[in-house]
Amino acid sequence: MDPIRSIYEDDPDMLEIVREFAAELPGRAESLENHLRDGDLEELQRLAHQLKGAGGGYGFTAVTEVAASLEQALKEGADESVVKDSAAALCETLRAVVVPAED
Amino acid sequence: MNPEVPNPTRVLVIDDTVSIHKLIVARLRPEGLEVTAELDGQSGLERAITDVPDLILLDIGLPRVDGFEVCRQLKEHAATRNIPIIFLTGDTDTESKVRGLDLGAVDYVTKPFDEVELRARVRAALRTKRLQDMLEQQSFLDGLTGLWNRAYLDRRLEAELNVSERYGRPLTVVMADVDNFKRINDTHGHLFGDIVLQGIAESLSASARRSDIVARYGGEEFGVLLTGTNLKSAIYVSERLRASTESRLYEARNEVVRVTASFGVACTEDVEGELSPEAMLQAADLALYASKEAGRNCVHLFRRGELVRIPGAF
The missing domain is CATH 3.30.70.270 (Reverse transcriptase/Diguanylate cyclase domain)
Known part of the structure; x- marks a missing residue:
């Protein structure tokens, strides 16, 4: 997967918080995997919902899009395989995010 | 507080995600607003009642007490009834927007939000609030002495x-x-x-x-x-x-x-x-x-x- 960069990383008002947010994403991917393994679908959905709401705001439109698909799948009670694929796609996306360099 | 002393305009954010708090603080910085944040409905309610901010940005999907319930309680309490509320919603369905507006919210913003749109909606809500405050202040002044009534x-x-x-x-x-x-x-x-x-x-x-x-x-x-x-x-x-x-x-x-x-x-x-x-x-x-x-x-x-x-x- 190609590296994902924030569209706001050149905005001086945003750089610091984009760095913080991006740096947390690998940890979020791990949480997603843990919730999936534990079968905690409620937590999985909550996390997907949060990533959907925050991703685009930090300039990562792809995070919002992929997180929205996972949330939708969980809401609809989709098959386990669909949820798994969707979660895997989200994790892959989160891990492709690049933490912007400090100023 | 005297009638003529201006206070900084204060915004309270109630959202269960810290990354949303930080984002809103950064995006509202150009507006020169004082932004505070709470992570759940109960703390948000208590904060609103004691601080009485000028505007509340309220997430719907909060743990325990959800955003709709927070809104309902804010509208019930005399001290917080007139604070404008903008719902922050992760959902785009019409039903939750309508429900929020019917509960007395002035507006809603869909997450992830566009920064320019967020600022414009915040400004619009604060404009209305200021006019309302002016009218209200008139009704709280004593005509003869100029003191509060x-x-x-x-x-x-x-x-x-x-x-x-x-x-x-x-x-x-x-x-x-x-x-x-x-x-x-x-x-x-x-x-x-x-x-x-x-x-x-x-x-x-x-x-x-x-x-x-x-x-x-x-x-x-x-x-x-x-x-x-x-x-x-x-x-x-x-x-x-x-x-x-x-x-x-x-x-x-x-x-x-x-x-x-x-x-x-x-x-x-x-x-x-x-x-x-x-x-x-x-x-x-x-x-x-x-x-x-x-x-x-x-x-x-x-x-x-x-x-x-x-x-x-x-």
């Missing part, structure tokens, strides 16, 4: 008691009643009586501190809220209020008239039982009557049911 004092007393309870900060209520006001009116006429009321209003305002709230409570009765003030400090302030009232002279047709007032003081630290606005006002009133009985132009305070004249006792 009774409706305002009652409202602030309720709000300040909430703050006092939450932060353990003392609050003192001072009630004052002009001595022999009927005789002044009968002797010198009602126009002169009005001048006296205006003069007393000026004396009280001048000797109160910036954080004190001075109001005309009724005919010749005044009320002063001393926020964050314990009984010990309140004694000095109320004695200063009494002395400055007494020191002002009024010119009637053929004579110079001195007017005095009697004062009653009650502090949250010395009123027992539930600290309702009624209980505080009643305690201050009892102390005020004790001042009248003692010969007027003096200050009594309510101390755990006892009425004590000051400065004598201290």
Whole structure:
């Protein structure tokens, strides 16, 4: 997967918080995997919902899009395989995010 | 707080995600707003009631108490009823937007939000709020003296008691009643009586501190809220209020008239039982009557049911 960069990383008002947010994403991917393994679908959905709401705001439109698909799948009670694929796609996306360099 | 002192515009964000808090703080920075944030509905409600912000950005999907319920409770509470609420929603379905608006929210923003849109919606809500505040302030001012009126004092007393309870900060209520006001009116006429009321209003305002709230409570009765003030400090302030009232002279047709007032003081630290606005006002009133009985132009305070004249006792 190609590296994902924030569209706001050149905005001086945003750089610091984009760095913080991006740096947390690998940890979020791990949480997603843990919730999936534990079968905690409620937590999985909550996390997907949060990533959907925050991703685009930090300039990562792809995070919002992929997180929205996972949330939708969980809401609809989709098959386990669909949820798994969707979660895997989200994790892959989160891990492709690049933490912007400090100023 | 005096009517003419501007305060910074404050926004409260209630959202269960810290990354959303940070994002909103960064995106609202160009607007010069003071932004605070809470992570769940219950803390958000408590914060709104004690801080009374100018605008609330409220997430719908909050843990335990959800955004709709927070909105409903904010609209029920007198102190927070008029704070505009913009819902932050992660969902795009019409149903939740309509439900939020029907509960009294002024607007909604869909997450992830566009920064320009967020700022525009915040500005629009604050514009309406400012106009509403201006109208409301007019309705809370006393026409004759320019002081706050009774409706305002009652409202602030309720709000300040909430703050006092939450932060353990003392609050003192001072009630004052002009001595022999009927005789002044009968002797010198009602126009002169009005001048006296205006003069007393000026004396009280001048000797109160910036954080004190001075109001005309009724005919010749005044009320002063001393926020964050314990009984010990309140004694000095109320004695200063009494002395400055007494020191002002009024010119009637053929004579110079001195007017005095009697004062009653009650502090949250010395009123027992539930600290309702009624209980505080009643305690201050009892102390005020004790001042009248003692010969007027003096200050009594309510101390755990006892009425004590000051400065004598201290």
